[in-house]
Amino acid sequence: MPELSRRSLLRSTVGTGAAGALALLAAGCGVPAAYVAPADRGAPDRSARDRRLTFANWPLYIDVDERDPRRRPTLEAFEKHTGISVTYTEEINDNDEFFGKISPALMNHQPTGRDLIVISDWMCGRYVRLGWVQEMDRARQPNVARHLDPLLRAPHFDPGRRHSVPWQSGITGIAYNRRKLGREIQHTADLWKDDLRGRVTLLSGMDESFAMLMQGDGVDITRWKEDDFYRMTDRIRRLVAKKHIRRFTGNDYIKDLASGDVLAAQAYSGDVIQLKEDNPDIEFVVPQEGAELWAESLMIPDRAEHKRNAERLIDFYYRPEIAAELAVWVNYVCPVPAARDVLASSKDEERAALAEDPLVFPDDSLRKRLAIARDITSKERPAFAKEWNGIVGL
Known part of the structure; x- marks a missing residue:
């Protein structure tokens, strides 16, 4: 491997x-x-x-x-x-x-x-x-x-x-250290609890991040609307202002989880399979509200x-x-x-x-929570990218 x-x-x-x-x-x-x-x-x-x-x-x-x-x-x-x-x-x-x-x-x-x-x-x-x-x-x-x-x-x-x-x-979901956090994560909203303040990261790429975050708000990502996007970014902006979100990452969230600097991260399913080889305390979860396939x-x-x-x-x-x-x-x-x-x-x-x-082969229970997001159109992209990059700091 x-x-x-x-x-x-x-x-x-x-x-x-x-x-x-x-x-x-x-x-x-x-x-x-x-x-x-x-x-x-x-x-x-x-x-x-x-x-x-x-x-x-x-x-x-x-x-x-x-x-x-x-x-x-x-x-x-x-x-x-x-x-x-x-x-x-x-x-x-x-x-x-x-x-x-x-x-x-x-x-x-x-x-x-x-x-x-x-x-x-x-x-x-x-x-x-x-x-x-x-x-x-x-x-x-x-x-x-x-x-x-x-x-x-x-x-x-x-x-x-x-x-x-x-x-x-693949699936964009949540990876977390179950032993160090001391509790399970089952919902996207679990990332915003006080015990994860400053210990959680999100992906910096807009296309990689937005769908799961919208799903946490109960949005059907196969037909999301402009208001859904801005409602999600308003939430993330507030969490950044409160210093709840440690930072936005590329794939370097892997190092953060491995070192223990971060306890939970927005993550890709394939990465976590390999992370667990070195640290069985790392778990990957598809939130109950759903995740992006x-x-x-x-x-x-x-x-x-x-x-x-x-x-x-x-x-x-x-x-x-x-x-x-x-x-x-x-x-x-x-x-x-x-x-x-x-x-x-x-x-x-x-x-x-x-x-x-x-x-690798999602079971029936997991498959019910997976969806392919409606993509961002060329007309939407400039304004959405400006909004997202302003929060992420790009």
Whole structure:
């Protein structure tokens, strides 16, 4: 198992720097020409005669050979099964940064040099709205059609998942030190009790934070309104003024929890699985009011020259036995529930135990409390980002 997850090293920034400015501009704030019509998104597909593809992903987000970390067994299995060669790059370190890197080509109807990319769902919404990714042929992806988790099938930004397929999923909830705190946390409001004053952190990224905080106010995040957002930020501003919230973090909340400086933190499910390996007192909870289920999704950019090959790779990873191998390594919510049975039948005790972990395969009780948030629109984003960043101090 890797010592650190992809999210424990890197986080997505929102609306900051040149890339963030470009993202906001291109998302509908002054560059109408950035939109690409459906007829202009495709390119002649070379897949049949050129059996290769280029796949851009985040670091530490795929299985590796324990004896040789340069080897990736599931990719090698795909290459052997199909005869398609894969150039795999770990070049995505930040959603906005990567957006800025490939947007000039996409705006100018040029190929990006990549046939497949993995992007956080909140950013996927921008690509879909701009027409920068192609619709997939689901008739050629029977495993996706059969095995994609129903909870992930209909995000607000991409109805029917026509342009995106989850690579991995996860939950934004609460991690806390049960022994040091001396009580359970079951509700988001439990974070605001006096015994956590100055000992709680929230995620600094607006897109990562807002949904769970709204759910704590009883909001249905699949159809939240502007008033819901500002009611939530008013609460957080008051808590900051009272010095109840210690600080806003990226993934460095992991160090704060490990050191004991912080007793509770807004956190990602996959990180906590690994934290518990070192400290069994760390618990992860999905509040009774609910938590956000998110995904980072595979998409095929406009003008990709190996679209069919990319569709085949996506479908290959939706085979339950392949999805199970990936789940063992990355420890996030597996978007293929059928992979659970594969692991449960394993003679290896650790693999079989993973099948029973609700943070990888949520049980029915947990699934009822998970929802995909309605994404922030391009019109809403500038004002919301200003409001949020003013509180966080960005």
